Amino acid sequence: MSEASAFSARELAATASVGPSRRHFVRRHPSLVAGAAILAIFVALALAAPYLPGDPLTMTPARRLSPPGSGFLLGTDALGRDVLARTIHGARVSLLVGFSVAAFSVLVGLAIGLFAGSIRKADAPLMRLMDALMAIPAILLAIALVSLTRASVTTVVIAITIPEVPRVVRLVRSVVLGVREQPFVEAAIAGGARLPKIILRHILPSTIPPLIVQATYICASAILVEASLSFLGAGSPPEIPSWGNMIASSRLYLARAPWTIFAPGIALALVVLAVNLVGDGLRDRLDPRLARRM
């Protein structure tokens, strides 16, 4: 299902664009455009959610598990809540989780990575700590963090971010070490430039393209991990409509009321697909060498 939708979105994006240069761009980067288009739709929905009709929270037990069409376009769930409204509001939570995990892990990882790559003394201890964090299975770390503290979207974001940081650090550090040996950096060091300046001017820019690509993959995986955590009972608070929560709490109704799973499930798969497509596209565009390596 998700592939079909991806293609129609791609065609949509292709026909919608006008002018030869744009059409050229679409043809050269079909996955980037398709992904960005799907993503843009969901971001728009997420932003508009509070202004759209439909109440994602109010429970009316009397109308529980109503099928699609019966007053509710996508039916209701087991507590009698509007599935469509919840799916739209779910976009807010799932995208928020995806984007913030990506942003935080990239920022924190960038800082630590630059530090470790530039200051030799800090390198070994920091990298061993990163190795340790990487060695702890991410899902277990996340389940433990959420179960043992209080369940909230913030906890979920922190729990998914922590295991992602070491991977970013490794990436940044390898770029830093590579750049340091470049003649222009060595020349700057020999010329007496100060370290912060070198980092800012010469090293940081080289880390940006691979980081952007990495961030999209982190975003996609964070959305999925949030769903898995909900499945294991360690996700966002049940009151908050997230796609993971909706799927997890409706999984008993797979046969009896499939709409309760399909709506959030398709939305989830579409967004993850879109983010992955954007990641692939960016990779091809920003860093052809990386594209070949990855």
Place this chain on the structure above:
Amino acid sequence: MATTRRRFVQGSVAAATFMAAPAIGRASETPAAAKTLKAVMQGDLRSLDPIWTTANISSYHGALIYDTLFGVDANDKPQPQMVESFGTSDDQLTWTFKLRDGLGFHDGSPVTAADCVASIRRWAVRDGAGQHMFLRVKDIGAKDDKTFAITFSEPYPLILDAFAKAGTPVLYIMRKKDAETDPMQQITEHVGSGPFIFNTNETKQGAFYVYDRNAKYRPRSEPASGMAGGKIAKLDRVIWENVADDQTAIAALQNGEIDFYELPPIDLIDQLEADKNIHVEVLNKSGQIVWCRMNWLYPPFNNVKARQAMLYLVNQNDVMKAAFGNPKYYRACASYFGCGTPMENDENTEWFKEAPNKEKAAQLFKESGYDGRPIVILQPTNFAVFNTADQLLAQWLREIGVNAELAASDWGGVVTRRANREPPEKGGWNIFVTSASGAAFGNPITLVGHQANGEKGWFGWPSDETHEKLRDKWAKAQPQDRLAVAKEIQRNAWNFVPHVYMGLYLQPAAMRANVKGVIGMPELIPFWNIEKT
């Protein structure tokens, strides 16, 4: 896993030192499938000590491998089980019990009066009814190998009810050396004298538990009825599989991979009933009551008006409808003693005819001096029923202008936090929801939630002197007078409102059509008498 529905394992966790246990469960060959029952029970058997924990599943384990002095029959009447004969002295103060012949533990040693005395002592430290009884026990001891006696300081007619009760912890008779274990620590060997033997060699804790028929068990001659009568093991082997996911368990039952599924989600009962290979039956006719506890130590629920407001706020039918769907399996319940129990009555239940009445609830909250502070509701993410009830409660409170705040965590987090007596904003709480067997509510002594002795009592810490006096009066009353006292208790209780009920549901069990003879009773499923045809 965690996500399981209403798999309300009351607390608990694993046990058993396999290494230390002697090789008593020696079944050299695997019994035929036709004589083996594979069951998915309410949750993992986390502790193998049915006295140490109040978890129901541990009590089921106890019923398989241990025997009891008395047992309640299908009509909740105590009947002798291991006891051959018993009697009281003329002053009603001394009770003497004689064991029947042929009782033996799985390790080959005979059951003696000394084993019984040690077992009673350990149980009495952990059990509400036992504690209540032992406040009045002057002396307990073995007279000879088969006889023991208990002397009270005042007549105590509840003794047989306490010995026979099926609610946790049940008085299971263990070997003296096991029963002498500190009641706050777990026993390490699992040797009983019951109709099944725990197979420590083949059990894999957390995955599956194996019980083999005790060929040497001598059942009573009466027909089986509840925990009373002849315990005839018709199966060679019982295996409890710990399947964590409901969806998986249902598919396994439909495929014939398991024979018995204790708590299938009620929403899927229709699907199971439509399958001609599957039979669905409500075993616990007293149902399960979902109840809401309020914290008496802090505003607003330190004020009786706010607690009364909750009586008017809760729409039991809506909670049940949202959680279970099919009205065949639930009802609202107004009696403090649960519905369908001998103590059920309609004293002081005018509120019930009115509820839900949101205007009145709002008015009462106002009268209580509620100042808009947040009300913290503990919400377990891994128990669908409580989770649902909590969300509805929050919605209704918000509708009447109360600032409800849901604090989500798993059940482990809820039981940790509910023990916290700090103010709600400092890690404490205002409301939590849990459930107990409907039958348990019928006895004001055994259910710890029926206490109103303040901070010494159960979470929520209600406090009411009249209530405590009336409970005592009930305990001393002759059986025929108990209902009258129960009405007094209820009249008072629904005035001071120790807690609020959120509905009663009847949980059906699902089994393959060839599984016959399951004995249904509140709080226990014994595995004797079951056969596969």
Place this chain on the structure above:
Amino acid sequence: MIAYVARRLASLVVVMALVGVCVFLLLHLAPGDPAAIIAGDNATPEQIAGIRTKLGLDEALPIQFLRWSTSVLSGDLGVSIFSNTPVTTLIGQRLEPTLSLALATLAFAVPVALVLGVLAAWRAGSSIDRASMIVAVTGFSAPAFVVGYLMIYVFAVTLRWFPVQGYTPFGENIADWARHLVLPALTLGLAYVALIARITRATMLEVLAEDYIRTAKAKGVATGPMLLKHALKNAGVPIITVIGIGVALLIGGVVITETVYNLPGVGRLVVDAISKRDYPIIQGVILVFSAVYVVINLVVDLSYTLIDPRIRY
């Protein structure tokens, strides 16, 4: 080479020590009271306090840490708070299903992914390429538990080809063992196929562009043998790396797959332990998983020298 191995082993010890400290702190600084969970719903606060004292949970953290770390150093992972059973025994009982699942997944996913990746690279831009990459991206985009339910519904409940759940030990009945593993391995392997196929494709594209491949082609080496012999061999290093990284993915996926298919493995053991706050089990399993991860990555690094003689340490 020997110096390198020694250095890696030394840092492995440091890493494991850090894992131990992190896990201990995480568990013990978070609120959670095993005693309250054990006691059950019908227990009074007083009884819970009694149990807590007996379990030694009232002691100061440094003392608890010291006791735990010394026993870990002597190879003893402690005793489950709830069951009095040694954690090593519990893990030992659960190892076989988890290992079987991991190996079955690898056995299915790696060949499929390599074929998919190679085909995609060989006919880059063709419909084979597109189709295989769609499979790959979809594999990444579907939550494992949803895939699991669909598989159970189709292949177990409807078609009845495979059992819904459960596990038969290898030693008991090999055919049954295999039948129980098919669906879990497919479910778990999907994301793994996606990952490896994508990377194989990218690496192959790079290798195919190298001069010696073009030379080989020009010399008229038949397509099949050429692809396998030259290209795959040179693409081996990055692919092995990914398989190493994938171990983490595998360990994470095991937790969910074991829950859906009711496999009595280590993943279920630890998830149950987290929900009941059985600290020694959680600590023990995370240590074991981490050690497996670290060791496999070491092996992966060392195996580079075997695959590609140009790499030396």
